[in-house]
Amino acid sequence: MLMVTAVAIAWTRHLFSAVMLASIYGLVSASFFVAMDAVDVAFTEAAVGAGISPLLMLVTLRMVGAKEATSHNHPYAALIIVAVVGVLLLLGEQDLPAFGSADAPAHGHVAPHYLQESAAEIGIPNVVTSVLASYRAFDTLGEVAVIFTAGIGVMALLFSDTPVHLRNLPNTSRSTMEDQVIPRVVGKILIPPIMLFALYVQFHGEYGPGGGFQAGVIFASAVIVYVMLFGLDAAMQVVSVSWLRFLAACGLLLYGAVGVVCLLAGKNFLDYNALLPDHIAAQHLGILVIELGVGVTVACVVMLLFFAFVGRIPHLPDHEARDG
Amino acid sequence: MILDLFNYWIVVILMMVGLFIIVARGNLVKKIIGLNIFQTSVFVFYISVGKVQGGSAPILSDSIEVYSNPLPHVLILTAIVVGVATTALGLALVIRIKEAYGSVEEDELQVIDNQ
Numbered sequence: 001m002l003m004v005t006a007v008a009i010a011w012t013r014h015l016f017s018a019v020m021l022a023s024i025y026g027l028v029s030a031s032f033f034v035a036m037d038a039v040d041v042a043f044t045e046a047a048v049g050a051g052i053s054p055l056l057m058l059v060t061l062r063m064v065g066a067k068e069a070t071s072h073n074h075p076y077a078a079l080i081i082v083a084v085v086g087v088l089l090l091l092g093e094q095d096l097p098a099f100g101s102a103d104a105p106a107h108g109h110v111a112p113h114y115l116q117e118s119a120a121e122i123g124i125p126n127v128v129t130s131v132l133a134s135y136r137a138f139d140t141l142g143e144v145a146v147i148f149t150a151g152i153g154v155m156a157l158l159f160s161d162t163p164v165h166l167r168n169l170p171n172t173s174r175s176t177m178e179d180q181v182i183p184r185v186v187g188k189i190l191i192p193p194i195m196l197f198a199l200y201v202q203f204h205g206e207y208g209p210g211g212g213f214q215a216g217v218i219f220a221s222a223v224i225v226y227v228m229l230f231g232l233d234a235a236m237q238v239v240s241v242s243w244l245r246f247l248a249a250c251g252l253l254l255y256g257a258v259g260v261v262c263l264l265a266g267k268n269f270l271d272y273n274a275l276l277p278d279h280i281a282a283q284h285l286g287i288l289v290i291e292l293g294v295g296v297t298v299a300c301v302v303m304l305l306f307f308a309f310v311g312r313i314p315h316l317p318d319h320e321a322r323d324g
Numbered sequence: 325m326i327l328d329l330f331n332y333w334i335v336v337i338l339m340m341v342g343l344f345i346i347v348a349r350g351n352l353v354k355k356i357i358g359l360n361i362f363q364t365s366v367f368v369f370y371i372s373v374g375k376v377q378g379g380s381a382p383i384l385s386d387s388i389e390v391y392s393n394p395l396p397h398v399l400i401l402t403a404i405v406v407g408v409a410t411t412a413l414g415l416a417l418v419i420r421i422k423e424a425y426g427s428v429e430e431d432e433l434q435v436i437d438n439q
Contacts, residue, residue, distance in 0.1 A: 015351065015353055015354065018354065018357055019357070022357050022360060022361075025361070025364070026364075029367070029368065032368065032371075033371055036371045036372055036374070036375045036392070037374075037375060037379055037380060037381045037382070037391075037392035038371045038374065038381070038392070038396075038397045038400070039381045039383075040397055040401050041367070041371060041397050041400050041401050041404070044401050044404045044405060045367075045404055048404050048405060048407070048408045049360075049364070049404065053360065053407075053408045053411050053412075056408075056412050056415055057353065057356070057357070057411075057415065060353060060415045060418060060419060061353065063419055064352075064353060064418060064419065064422045064428045065428075075344075075348045078344055078348035079344065079348075081343075081347060082340050082343050082344045082347065083340075085339075085340070085343060086336055086337075086339075086340045089339065090333075090336055093329060093332040093333075093336065094329070096329065096332055098329065099329065099330065099331045099332075099372060104373070110395065111393045111394065111395050114394055114395065115382065115384075115391050115394065118384070119384050125383050125384040125385065126382070126383045126384075127382040127383065127384060127391070127394040128382055128383075128394045128397045128398055131394055131395060131398045132398045132401065132402070136398060140402060143402040143405070143406055146406050146409065147405060147406060147409045150406075150409035150410055150412060150413045151409065153413045153416070154412050154416045157413075157416040157417065157419075158416050158419065158420075208383065209381070209383070211401075213401060213402065213404075213405045217405070298405060301409065302408075305409075305412045308416070309412075309415070309416070309419075312419060
């Protein structure tokens with residue numbers, strides 16, 4: 001199914017359907033990840049691959065047009081390159097371990113340690129969370145910094161020179177949903193449970209699938225539903241852009257600050273055992289705080305991304321649909 | 325033998341489709357979609373390498389003996405979120421190109437640049 005959808009994306013010339021297919025592709029790959037036991041990954045992919053990234057693409061299409069011009073490039077050259085790379089990859093693939101074999105080299109090294117010792121060392125059931133937030137916390141700090149930097153980059157590119165409140169936004173972001181009663185009512189009912197669910201995912205990440213990354217994206221999607229229903233202006237009155245910028249930086253700083261506190265207590269950077277005398281409680285506290293930092297930063301950056309994209313849509317007559 | 329490696333076949337085919345879109349299509353938005361497919365093929369590769377036959381999701385429980393490898397899950401989980409951030413950055417660049425040139429087709433951009 002993944003392959004069928006991917007080929008259909010390559011086939012279609014209409015970008016709108018390509019984006020819709022990309023969304024389906026995200027959902028199908030999420031279910032594939034569930035079948036591969038990667039529930040945390042599937043969770044993220046369902047929120048991001050099927051939700052946020054097609055949404056951003058749709059907003060982009062609104063601005064650049066949904067029709068793809070017929071390419072003058074010869075696809076044969078591309079086909080030859082692709083075929084050569086494919087054959088090389090297939091040749092290399094022959095030596096890889098069989099699918100699902102338990103003695104593959106990937107399962108050696110540190111993975112058995114994580115599976116056998118993390119219950120005693122970290123004390124939480126979800127191994128993915130304990131690796132993400134404790135064993136490899138320094139990597140995760142780097143990832144959060146990358147997300148934050150990408151958010152800054154998009155804002156630098158898309159927020160225009162005049163401050164947001166001075167620009168004449170009322171015309172740019174009128175929601176076309178205003179005369180649609182059913183989506184408005186259903187949306188109003190749905191937004192609070194979505195936010196509540198995000199908080200559940202945030203704080204339950206130690207026990208079930210979930211964590212800061214997923215929670216941030218889900219929380220942001222609640223705000224995005226709000227924008228789609230009531231327009232950007234109304235949303236900006238509820239969550240102001242300057243606060244979002246401030247909070248995005250705060251989340252990252254909170255994460256870093258935990259590391260510095262550990263350093264000051266005489267342990268390694270992000271070694272939570274320094275936080276409290278009881279090491280299980282210390283690990284719990286450390287993971288909770290840095291997951292909060294991750295969640296806040298991801299939620300703020302995703303909201304900022306969406307605001308930046310939607311705020312860029314030029315003024316259009318009201319009868320035109322928003323998504324093209 | 326072939327069936328033992330079927331996950332790698334899927335990965336290679338997905339990767340080829342993504343690469344084909346990136347190379348053959350001139351539209352910049354389509355190229356970004358192609359990059360996303362390419363990226364997902366890498367995700368599928370990592371996750372399927374982490375799968376252990378008969379294993380369960382790596383959430384510790386007394387009744388389960390075999391778990392899949394949690395390490396690839398962690399790597400890919402963060403990669404997905406970083407991926408959407410970089411996709412957004414690419415789309416932002418596309419929007420600026422559209423505003424500056426009035427087109428997002430590669431060959432038209434080349435014509436404008438050569439003038």
